[in-house]
Amino acid sequence: MTIKDIHVNGIITKSNLPVCDYSANPYVGCEHACKYCYACFMKRFTDHPEAWGDFVDVKFWQPVKNPRKYEGKELFIGSVTDPYQSSEEKYGRTRALLTELKGSGVRLSISTKSDLILRDLDLIKTFPDARISWSINTLDENFRNDMDKGVSIERRLNAMKVFHDSGIRTTCFISPIFPEITDVKAIAERAKNDCNLIWLENLNLRGAFGPVIMNYIRTKYPRLMPLYRDIYISGNDGYWQALDDDLRNFATDRGLEYRINDDSFSRPFDAPPVVVNYFYHSKIKKSAQNSSHKRI
Numbered sequence: 009m010t011i012k013d014i015h016v017n018g019i020i021t022k023s024n025l026p027v028c029d030y031s032a033n034p035y036v037g038c039e040h041a042c043k044y045c046y047a048c049f050m051k052r053f054t055d056h057p058e059a060w061g062d063f064v065d066v067k068f069w070q071p072v073k074n075p076r077k078y079e080g081k082e083l084f085i086g087s088v089t090d091p092y093q094s095s096e097e098k099y100g101r102t103r104a105l106l107t108e109l110k111g112s113g114v115r116l117s118i119s120t121k122s123d124l125i126l127r128d129l130d131l132i133k134t135f136p137d138a139r140i141s142w143s144i145n146t147l148d149e150n151f152r153n154d155m156d157k158g159v160s161i162e163r164r165l166n167a168m169k170v171f172h173d174s175g176i177r178t179t180c181f182i183s184p185i186f187p188e189i190t191d192v193k194a195i196a197e198r199a200k201n202d203c204n205l206i207w208l209e210n211l212n213l214r215g216a217f218g219p220v221i222m223n224y225i226r227t228k229y230p231r232l233m234p235l236y237r238d239i240y241i242s243g244n245d246g247y248w249q250a251l252d253d254d255l256r257n258f259a260t261d262r263g264l265e266y267r268i269n270d271d272s273f274s275r276p277f278d279a280p281p282v283v284v285n286y287f288y289h290s291k292i293k294k295s296a297q298n299s300s301h302k303r304i
């Protein structure tokens with residue numbers, strides 16, 4: 009693992025993402041090295057010869073000018089890197105950013121595959137309406153271990169519970185859903201009492217990682233190759249439509265609201281989680297751009 013310090017002017021950037029006004033990434037690169045990482049394209053903006061997952065640049069920035077100007081704005085920490093990857097334990101750059109923004113009134117959204125975030129629970133509690141999401145796409149630690157170097161699923165679920173029990177809104181982000189491997193219902197059952205939202209996102213193989221994933225399936229799950237070829241080579245979306253129907257019925261059976269591409273609503277903290285399906289990527293942007301509330 010190559011780790012180096014870099015100095016940047018600012019840490020907060022205006023975002024084109026439909027889910028936030030600003031984004032911040034205290035690190036470049038990500039030790040979690042997920043095989044399906046959608047952010048691996050970021051490597052081309054660095055001078056690193058190492059593979060994605062084998063380097064981390066630790067950012068040091070000029071102090072945030074006038075943090076109060078972000079009051080009421082949505083700041084997404086971790087759009088292209090995990091802000092609680094293990095380097096954070098040593099360098100504390102995410103904690104440094106939160107400390108700078110404390111009292112600013114910014115609306116925080118943080119995404120992670122780690123429980124190191126528990127260290128910052130008291131600090132995060134000081135932000136109004138903070139929302140934390142954990143990516144979980146399996147309960148099978150062997151598959152998880154094949155896919156990413158984040159902490160175990162049990163540790164993610166435990167962190168989610170601790171945050172939720174502390175009154176902070178949490179999201180179980182079931183992503184990416186691997187056809188016939190990710191047991192969405194089992195994950196939702198485990199998480200539903202500890203989260204406010206359950207997001208569903210299907211696996212796409214449009215990135216450079218597509219062949220890596222197909223090779224993995226060929227080697228580890230050869231019986232699934234006809235299905236994966238049908239979905240990812242023939243472009244048949246019948247599997248996703250059937251899963252969408254199945255999950256809608258599942259949610260209805262359990263009294264959970266089920267929506268498509270729409271989390272533009274607010275619910276009482278203690279209400280059962282809302283399941284939001286993001287299978288239909290092409291419609292996400294439009295839906296989210298039309299949303300005034302964005303994420304709860």
Ligand code: SF4
Pocket residue numbers: 038039040041042044045046047048088089090121156
């Ligand atoms: S945790 Fe996120 S940013 Fe990091 S490697 Fe995995 S998918 Fe990429």
